[in-house]
Amino acid sequence: MSATVASASPGRSWMALLGRWETLLVVAIAGLMVLGASLSPFFLTPGNFANLIAALMEVAIMALPMTLIIVAGEIDLSVESMAGLASSLLGFLWASGVPLGVAIPIVLLVGALGGLLNGLLVARGGLPSLVVTLGTLALFRGLALIVLGPRGVSNFPPAFTQLGFGHVPGTLIPWPFVIFLGLALILGIVLHRTWIGRQIYAIGKNTGAARFSGVRVVRVRAGLFVLSGLIAALAGIILTSRLSSARADAGAGMTLTVVTVVLLGGVNIFGGSGTIPGVVLAVIAVAVMQNALRLASVTVEVQSIALGLLLILSVVIPNFAHQAKSAIDRVRGGRPPPAGPVRRGEDVPA
Amino acid sequence: MADPGVAVGSFSAPARGRWLVVVARQRELSLVAIMVVLGGLVTLTAPQFLSVANISQVAVLASVIAVAAMGEALVVITRNVDLSVEATMGLVAYAVASLLERHALDTPGALAFGLGLGLVLGMINGVVVTLFKVPAIVATLGTLSIFRGVDYLVAGSHQVPLASLPPGFTDAARDSFFGVPIFVAIALIIMVIGSVILRSTRFGRQLYAVGSNPEAAAILGIPSRLVVFTAFSLCGLLAGVAGILYVMEFGTINGTSATGLVLAVVAAVVVGGVNIFGGSGTLVGALLGALFLGFIANALILIGLSQFWLQAIYGVVILLAVSADAILVRRIQRATAARRVR
Numbered sequence: 136m137s138a139t140v141a142s143a144s145p146g147r148s149w150m151a152l153l154g155r156w157e158t159l160l161v162v163a164i165a166g167l168m169v170l171g172a173s174l175s176p177f178f179l180t181p182g183n184f185a186n187l188i189a190a191l192m193e194v195a196i197m198a199l200p201m202t203l204i205i206v207a208g209e210i211d212l213s214v215e216s217m218a219g220l221a222s223s224l225l226g227f228l229w230a231s232g233v234p235l236g237v238a239i240p241i242v243l244l245v246g247a248l249g250g251l252l253n254g255l256l257v258a259r260g261g262l263p264s265l266v267v268t269l270g271t272l273a274l275f276r277g278l279a280l281i282v283l284g285p286r287g288v289s290n291f292p293p294a295f296t297q298l299g300f301g302h303v304p305g306t307l308i309p310w311p312f313v314i315f316l317g318l319a320l321i322l323g324i325v326l327h328r329t330w331i332g333r334q335i336y337a338i339g340k341n342t343g344a345a346r347f348s349g350v351r352v353v354r355v356r357a358g359l360f361v362l363s364g365l366i367a368a369l370a371g372i373i374l375t376s377r378l379s380s381a382r383a384d385a386g387a388g389m390t391l392t393v394v395t396v397v398l399l400g401g402v403n404i405f406g407g408s409g410t411i412p413g414v415v416l417a418v419i420a421v422a423v424m425q426n427a428l429r430l431a432s433v434t435v436e437v438q439s440i441a442l443g444l445l446l447i448l449s450v451v452i453p454n455f456a457h458q459a460k461s462a463i464d465r466v467r468g469g470r471p472p473p474a475g476p477v478r479r480g481e482d483v484p485a
Numbered sequence: 486m487a488d489p490g491v492a493v494g495s496f497s498a499p500a501r502g503r504w505l506v507v508v509a510r511q512r513e514l515s516l517v518a519i520m521v522v523l524g525g526l527v528t529l530t531a532p533q534f535l536s537v538a539n540i541s542q543v544a545v546l547a548s549v550i551a552v553a554a555m556g557e558a559l560v561v562i563t564r565n566v567d568l569s570v571e572a573t574m575g576l577v578a579y580a581v582a583s584l585l586e587r588h589a590l591d592t593p594g595a596l597a598f599g600l601g602l603g604l605v606l607g608m609i610n611g612v613v614v615t616l617f618k619v620p621a622i623v624a625t626l627g628t629l630s631i632f633r634g635v636d637y638l639v640a641g642s643h644q645v646p647l648a649s650l651p652p653g654f655t656d657a658a659r660d661s662f663f664g665v666p667i668f669v670a671i672a673l674i675i676m677v678i679g680s681v682i683l684r685s686t687r688f689g690r691q692l693y694a695v696g697s698n699p700e701a702a703a704i705l706g707i708p709s710r711l712v713v714f715t716a717f718s719l720c721g722l723l724a725g726v727a728g729i730l731y732v733m734e735f736g737t738i739n740g741t742s743a744t745g746l747v748l749a750v751v752a753a754v755v756v757g758g759v760n761i762f763g764g765s766g767t768l769v770g771a772l773l774g775a776l777f778l779g780f781i782a783n784a785l786i787l788i789g790l791s792q793f794w795l796q797a798i799y800g801v802v803i804l805l806a807v808s809a810d811a812i813l814v815r816r817i818q819r820a821t822a823a824r825r826v827r
Contacts, residue, residue, distance in 0.1 A: 210622075256804065256808070260808060260811065261811060262807050262808065262811055263761050263762065263807070265566070265622070265761065266751075266755055266761050266803065266807045267804065267807065269748065269751060269752070269755075269803060270752075270800045270801070270802075270803030270804040270807065271800055271804070272748065272800070273748055273752070273796050273797070273799040273800035273803065274796070274797050274799075274800025274801060274804070275800070276796050276797075276800075277793065277794065277795065277796030277797025277798065277799070277800055278797055280793035280796060280797075281791075281793050281794060281797060284791075284793060391626060391629070391630055394626060395626070395627075395630075398623060404620050404622065404623050405620070434637070436633075436634065436637035436638075436740070437634050437637055437638045438634070439630040439631070439633055439634035439637070440630070440631050440634030440635060440638070441634075442630050442634075443626075443627040443628060443629070443630030443631035443634065444627070444631060446623060446626060446627035446630065447613060447617070447619055447623070447624060447627040447628075450617075450618075450619045450620070450623055450624075451613075451617045451619060454617065454618055454619075
């Protein structure tokens, strides 16, 4: 809804800003904060903020490459299993005496290779990513179980557990948040300010047209899955560090939250539109919401109701807004609105 | 057992591509052939594989997944997907077990409630997808989360033990009807009724039409939204049946029951040759897909491999099945394209 308004009438740019999905998210975050503050006096303290953000960081980090993949019109359901495989492999290597300085690069390499498997099957093999990554969702989790079995490894050195657990010295900012912001900055620049980003949007909007314009569709798609595998492995390492424990079932069920955060960030599930800043705002919104619900003593399990509702509403609300807008336009006798699905979170032309 | 799929069934093939078409049309038969070959290999190392007791145990376990997979197949044929089936199964299972435990309803009443609940949950999916126009993957990922959350909310930390169920309630999982285990009979009856509907009724043909070409279906005046809504409703109903079978099979039910089963259900559908892009596939395929997965799980135990291998092998099976289908379709397209050029 934003881009159509923005491009149709540059004079009404304040309305475009008001109608942007990101603006809605900021309003929602503010509303949730007021709600949280009224629930508990501790809600607005820095310590609480550090906690609420730290617990969501693995999901947030995996949401960044997922944003790129969904913008390109694909999906990667296997990220939670790759995080589990990374945790499992790291625990196995550490328990067999491999120093972490060697083990971590190996784990990251395995992540990239797992992503390459997805990428080759989807990009070169032309198979549907939904089914391929459902297959590797099972495969990677199975490998994690084979590597480590049902045991847990937990005697990691304090220097390593500081990565997930510690704060930047002198502040309450958790290290994973710094990693998240760094990655968001890099991927945000790549997506919104480079030719690679333009190609990703082009593939997501119209793969055939992108191919005929000289975009190396196979290479870009495969590259995105490699990136996703690599960063999922990184998230697995951070999770292991934060929990001070490597387990084969690490990250189970996280894919749902990752996809929810991305779609809530205004990324179109059919590809072609979405922004990194939108997804960063969605991460904050979900973190604030989960924290407010926790303060209202809603258990983590029951919070999934709110998460699911949020996911569906993030599509329903723009749909209704679009319908309402076209109804208003009809009454005013203006131009008929463009046909087709609503595009949310359209990237702003540089 | 010919595949009524529009994608591969509607052209006359040249001699070169004919064997491919035969394989594609008999997609379900090739699955049976693979099972026979693998079964032979397993029997070499573990002779007890072919015993009647073992085979009926495999079939009974697979029936639970098969019933849910047949519902999933209806949705996938319309070019949609339902990721919430496991949550529907879990919620129905807990509701039925809990009602029986508290003697709130007698057995037929509780079963009827379970079926009704499954149907309602399926209808919710249908409404979200067709009326609110939310893409199926997003809608059912959302309802997966919501239904499971409601399950947790209702169940809390409570677990219904086997002993609280009425005496004889779980017998159905072990009893036979003229030598056919009751679970298998239920799955077969659903398969036969469903296949007849898919093959020979207006609604059945509309399912394929909507899935293979939504625009053409709309031009033909097919009420696509009603068709898709009905597919989701039936999927919910069958997930409800699967949830009831789950209670009878396992007896002990809590808020996390049936977690993770969506993978097996979708895997059964994919392995059974239902095209994930809609428009083709059969219930026989979904049923055989579920049987195939159950068969692999059983074979693993018999040849002494750890259960940890199961997940990895499921993953490989899904990847192989979807690759094989893609190669087959591509070969057929190439063969028919060559014919057109000539």
